[in-house]
Amino acid sequence: MAAGQTSQEPDRGAAVPEAGPDPAALLGWYDAHRRTLPWRAPPGAPADPYRVWLSEIMLQQTTVTAVQPFYARFLARFPDVNSLASAPAEAVMQAWAGLGYYSRARNLHACARTVVAEHGGAFPASLDGLLALPGVGPYTAAAVGAIAFDLPAAAVDGNVERVISRIYRVEEPLPGAKPRIRALTQALVPALRPGDFAQAMMDLGAMICTPRRPACGVCPWMGSCAARAAGDAETFPRKAPKKAVPSRFGAAFVGVRADGAVLLRTRPPEGLLGGMDEPPGGAWREGDAMPALADLLQEAPFAAPWRPAPGGVRHVFTHFRLELVVFVAIVATDYAAPAGMRWVRRADLARSALPNVMRKVVAHGLEFAGRARSGVE
DNA sequence: CAGACGTGGGC
DNA sequence: TGCCCAAGTCT
Known part of the structure; x- marks a missing residue:
């Protein structure tokens, strides 16, 4: 699309969404188009908290493509939280070598040991419990909580920030807009299938509502998207300018x-x-x-x-x-x-x-x- | 809260 | 080449 002007106010004449985004419509789209990923349980099957957690840590700021081979090797070597907790730190760092952001590996190991030592080897099934674990922040706690424990939590990652900022045409730049986007997302989380909703939002962001050239024509929420109506979806989310790298x-x-x-x-x-x-x-x-x-x-x-x-x-x-x-x-x-x-x-x-x-x-x-x-x- | 913190791929 | 991006967290 044409990027359009960058400092516009909502067009008075532009089409306006007739209704808010419907979570059920997104879930329907997800059921038909969801990606098959190694850490994802089959439709309807319960998710393994260890695998969900491991994948979420690996996927922080890292592409699905880059994670796949690391996830497979890591899971083969450390199939459960006990094997990871009892492994020496050098083995964990070696298995992580090449993936980047190595504090994730240190925290992952510390987290496994905490889960074993303080939770009897079972991941806590509450948002607060998850949030207290090393390396688990607001996003990961919500994602694991929703996907593995059916908690109605809003897992707001970069995908969700993009989707929501376009749907509601959020003019405030990131990261300032995070609280607003989080609240807008939370209001959409369904009581049923919150984990699928979280994953559907990420699949939508990864497959349809992409950073460049979003495929608005096949989006299940196209009728509810303010940015699509205004024709400037690609300009969201707004972001603070970056600094030069020395x-x-x-x-x-x-x-x-x-x-x-x-x-x-x-x-x-x-x-x-x-x-x-x-x-x-x-x-x-x-x-x-x-x-x-x-x-x-x-x-x-x-x-x-x-x-x-x-x-x-x-x-x-x-x-x-x-x-x-x-x-x-x-x-x-x-x-x-x-x-x-x-x-x-x-x-x-x-x-x-x-x-x-x-x-x-x-x-x-x-x-x-x-x-x-x-x-x- | 802004900066630290890896890497690879797309354009 | 250079810049942006990718399922963030910690300090």
Whole structure:
């Protein structure tokens, strides 16, 4: 659609919805068009709270496509809350490596242990009980409550914010509009099938009421949508302008043993990539350009014949861009790991808790080491 | 409450 | 390339 003007008031002449959105109409659409997802119980079957909770945590700020393989592997490895609670933290971080937002994994593990220690292994069936669990906020508590326990809770995620802001043409930008959107949503939650209603709202947002080019022509609520009537659905929800993301620069040091093993350490438990593995690295400094190689080399974790691998590694985080020079040094197989670090054999790298940015660093360093050893450079 | 917190895909 | 987006939570 044409985006239309961005600062308009409701058109006096525009068509106006004849009635409010009907939850039953949405449920009817859901029964016919619902997505089949691995964490979803078949129609009419009760949902497993553990699986619902696990999927909701994984899906926070993460696409269904990205979650699917992680969910399958994770569930195979930790089939129930007891197996997760009794697992070591490293195993959980390893299973989460690559999914991002690693505090979710820490909180997931803490949550499983809380459920086992304080709730006898059963998830609390109340909103307050769920909300008290680590990593469970207003959205997740409502989603698990509605889907797994039939609580008439409003699970308001990004999909629902988009759907509701269009239906009612909410002019206030996010995040300020959240309380209003939540109240508007809560008023629609049906006493029967609240879990299906929650999932229907998400499917509607994901399949029909999409951020760009919404398929208003096949929407079960098209007759009740103020934005559709005004022809500017795509401009909702209104959002506060974003800030520019700064760049940071630094060095990573990939120590490679003659037998191919790589030197890794584990990051501190809190903060960026908390609890995840990495090759040792220097500080990441904000700026406009990469510091001189000689300056970066000052931060080498130990003395070795460090050489910069051509190209480096770029990565984009939510709040900054990162550019790393990857220094590589090949050392003897009997070289002892410095304090706080360990040698990880090539075959074991896949089972380490390397976040993707650090996987890129290791791959880049190993590629250069391989070429250097075969004398191809 | 604004900022921290990953990653990959679409356009 | 760059910007936006995706089932948020915690501090």
